[in-house]
Amino acid sequence: MAQKESNILNMVLTLFLVTATAALTLGFVYNATKGPIAEAKQQKLEQAISKVLPEFDKLEPKEGIRVKPGNGTDSLTFYVAYKGDKRVGTAVRTYTDQGFSGRFWIMVGFLPDGTINNTAVLEHKETPGLGDKMEAGKGDFPKQFMGKNPENFALTVTKDGGDVDAITAATISSRAFCDAAQRAYNTFMNKKEGGTE
């Protein structure tokens, strides 16, 4: 079959039909995947919170409190956990802009006295095989933070005079991780002393 001639009417009509069909399809797919996407995100967040905190019954408030850090542009989110009426810890969603590939987000869990209970990586773009060893299960790097109080555990790598053993060949990622944890700690202590608990 020979190709049709192009004229203004059939060109406009064709483009309209093609884009309208595309828009309809995309609207349908967007609606179908909206739920699962939000669910997957929420699930990841909840997993991280329960990983970094000791056992708890409920989070108050459930969606967290946004707190502006002393330095940095974006807010951190605080999830305060209770067991019965007792506050058992606070999970802080924090970030750094000093990653090897820009910003990444981690979750740091603090006990009420400021001791780090555990950490979890939320999202990052660090190099696979190098910087991604900061994820639990890919290396021992995150284990050294467990049970340490930043008051007497300097959150900088040993190369810079701190107490953190950097990941081999990923000093930048290690420094960034410390920066994020430090930001969380400073904001956490600041908020505590400010008496806004």
Add this chain to the structure above:
Amino acid sequence: MNQWKNFTKGFIKENPVFVLLLGLCPVLGVTTSAINGLGMGLATTFVLVMSNTVVSLIKNVIPPKVRIPSYIVVIASFVTVVDLSMNAYLPALHAQLGLFIPLIVVNCLVLGRAEAFASKNSLGSSIIDGLGMGLGFAFALTLLGAVREILGSLSIFGIPIADADGMLVFVLAPGAFLGLAYLIALMRKFTKN
């Protein structure tokens, strides 16, 4: 045309990466591990098969002067479908591939096959061409990803093969060029005769 030949040409004789050198941006960008290469390859295969199908179906009703914008809209729609579904059902892989999924839109392989093959051939041939080319692309990405993962992190598909540090350069960007160059050279040697 012989359909079997049509299918297999994407693997060796006209492999999009090793022979046609098409769509190299994601090839170099995502192949830091075998699983990333495979995920990207399969996502591209899906887009390629679907866009070849649709382009082949509508080729006779599209006025020639607006065919490229129409093809781009078709391709972009399928890429967005892949992007959203991956985000919903494979969030971990989506986080790894990140930016490169939307960039399938501008992968010249997809538009290239739509324009050079699907707009001139029957529906059946176009689907087989998309499948062959897509799987050839996935094969090349997985191979390059595996080579870089083995040399760079001493593991394969995330399973460690030795407890030591690999050659870092292969995980970083220069390793992509080195790995691809050696694979193309080997490919040339095998296919010369």
